[in-house]
Amino acid sequence: MQPFAMQVWDLFLMQMTNWRWSWRGALLTSMIAPLLSMVAFKAFANDDPLALRYILTGNIVFSLLFGTSDKIATNFAYMRATGMLDFFASMPLSRVALILASAAAFLLMTLPTMVVILIMGTLILDLPLVVNGWVVLVVPLIGFSLCGLGAVIGTLRLPMPEVGSLSALVNFLLLFLGPVMLPPERISPALRAVGYFSPSTYAASALRNTLFQHGDPIALWVDVIVLAGVMVGFLWWSARRMDWRQV
Amino acid sequence: MPVYEIEHLTKIYKGRSTPANDDLSFTVEQGEIFGLLGDNGAGKTTLVRQMVNLLTPTSGTIRLFGKPLNDSAMYTPLQIGYMPQSSNALNMLTVAETFYFAAHLRGLSRNDAQRERDRLIDLLHLGDSRDMVVPRLSGGQKRMVLLGTTLAAMRPVLILDEPTNDLSPQNRRLVWELLRRINQEQGTTIILVTHNAIEAEKIIQRVGIMSRGKMIALGQPGRLKGELNEQLRLEVIFAPDSPPEFPQTPHKIAPGRWQLLIDRTDAPTYLDIINRTPSIEDFQLSTATLEDLYLHLADNGG
Structure with a gap:
């Protein structure tokens, strides 16, 4: 049996090798929604710099969430439908290795999209960037934070289209229940309260604290700790709950 | 020690009342080629999926080399190479990459996995398709690739679900010969699920015949066929x-092809009818096969 890190590396390479045929299309389609959303939201921001920051970071969170957890959910549903998951389950592999490798591969595929959104966003929204070194930690943490949740959704015994709908619903809820796309003062107190329990609130906050001037270091520590906790929690849950063996 | 000890195994899927496997008890001995025969829906695949630890039994126990299967998730993959029924279970990788990753993930070093990849490509005559992406191969070639991933970094037990489906006659012969050789040279225990009873009969040493979730016969093919x-x-x-x-109505086995079991003493009568019926294009008279035994047992309710 290979060591855990080698399993992750092999599975990561398998995923990347898989996508050599389809990466162009995937890259292009993953850019469209966040770019259009930025243009649309700009009209509501009234040139308020704070609101513009929320729009930019919210869209990056959108792209990272959809780039990892949602794609993991549909990928696992596909693997389950084709029998590929059985193939992996019959190999001496840890299911956490499979989830992490898939998340790493999807994250890597999302990074160019994120860079394009960042560059285009600063141009469209006219925002000055002062990138902090913490971004190297924050971006992967956001990408990995919900990968366990995506794997659990993907292996629920549901038809593939229903898995897609459920995953999209969860992602949209995570984006709009809380101050992710809009500043706290522009959303209702109820949504603000719910936002404290949503990982995407901390993801967007971590990005704001690493991409712009006057980031709050204490808030950034809190964001990083929460995101790391969410990642570990969902991975632990997925390792226990994921429907690897069928009942 | 038996490889598998299965006791009172029952599997009832959620929302169904009839069991897919109904109180099965049998053993598979070390180094034998054990065949599982039966019609569609007989419960063969359900049984092997439980034996590979991919499906949880409703009740009963399965022991692999004396150890209960559900004790450790990692135990089964270290002992078993499993070939599933579906050939879609492969990635968008080339044939060579598929074999390399299967061997490496099963624990071989990089160099050994590369050697294993080359060995499997030669063994399965896939040299021309080496750099082709698996989903673009023909059904038969995909089947051969799936067999290759099962054989990669050989395990002590192989469980093969319909290994010769979609294969050309030439490749079917190659697979049966290969399995016989692996069994003889390496002492590998092989459990085969197949519809192709006539071909499998050449290598199967013991057989279990399933019908409607039950094991209706178990033993050496020669002895079981003694009934016929x-x-x-x-x-x-x-x-x-x-x-x-004919005096007895035959079964239709394919368009224009009919088959029946007759008593040896009645053979002259049938041959006489055949001689007098010009629309019979061809015929074959032979001793009964495992397939006949299965049909006979199924007709008689086990």
Whole structure:
């Protein structure tokens, strides 16, 4: 049996090798929604710099969430439908290795999209960037934070289209229940309260604290700790709950 | 020690009342080629998926080399190479990459995995398809690739679900010969699920015949066929849609092909009818096969 890190590396390479045929299309389609959303939201921001920051970071969170957890959910549903998951389950592999490798591969595929959104966003929204070194930690943490949740959704015994709908619903809820796309003062107190329990609130906050001037270091520590906790929690849950063996 | 000890195994899927596996008890011995035969829906695949630890039994126990299967998730993959029924279970990788990753993930070093990849490509005659992406191969080639991933970094036990589905006659012969050789040279225990009873009979040493979730016969093929000693298998090729007029109505096995078991003493009568029926294009008279035994047992309710 290979060591855990080698399993992750092999599975990561398998995923990347898989996508050599389809990466162009995937890259292009993953850019469209966040770019259009930025243009649309700009009209509501009234040139308020704070609101513009929320729009930019919210869209990056959108792209990272959809780039990892949602794609993991549909990928696992596909693997389950084709029998590929059985193939992996019959190999001496840890299911956490499979989830992490898939998340790493999807994250890597999302990074160019994120860079394009960042560059285009600063141009469209006219925002000055002062990138902090913490971004190297924050971006992967956001990408990995919900990968366990995506794997659990993907292996629920549901038809593939229903898995897609459920995953999209969860992602949209995570984006709009809380101050992710809009500043706290522009959303209702109820949504603000719910936002404290949503990982995407901390993801967007971590990005704001690493991409712009006057980031709050204490808030950034809190964001990083929460995101790391969410990642570990969902991975632990997925390792226990994921429907690897069928009942 | 037996490789597998299965006791009172029952599997009832959620929302269904009839069991897919109904109180199965049997053993598989070390180094034997054990065949599982039965019609569609007999419960063969359900049984092997439980034996590979991919499906949880409703009740009963499965022991692999004396150890209960559900003790450790990692134990089964270290002992078993499993070939599933579906050939879609492969990635968008080339044939060479598929073999390399299967061997490496099963624990071989990089160099050994590369050697294993080359060995499997030679063994399965896939040299021309080496750099082709698996989903673009023909059904038969995909099947061979799936077999290759199962054989990569050989395990002490192989469980193969319909290994010769979609294969050309030439490749079917290659697979049966290969499995026989692996069994003889390496002492590998092989459990085969197949519809192709006539071909599998050449290598199977012990067989379990399943019908409606139950094991209706278990033993060596020769002994089991003893029940049919006094019978012969007659197969006729007959153009019209209705069967030839024999004293006993034959089974239709394919368009224009009919088959029946007859008593040895009745053979002259049947041959006489065949000689007098010009629309019978061809016929074959042989001793009964495992398939006949299965049909006989299924017809008689086990």
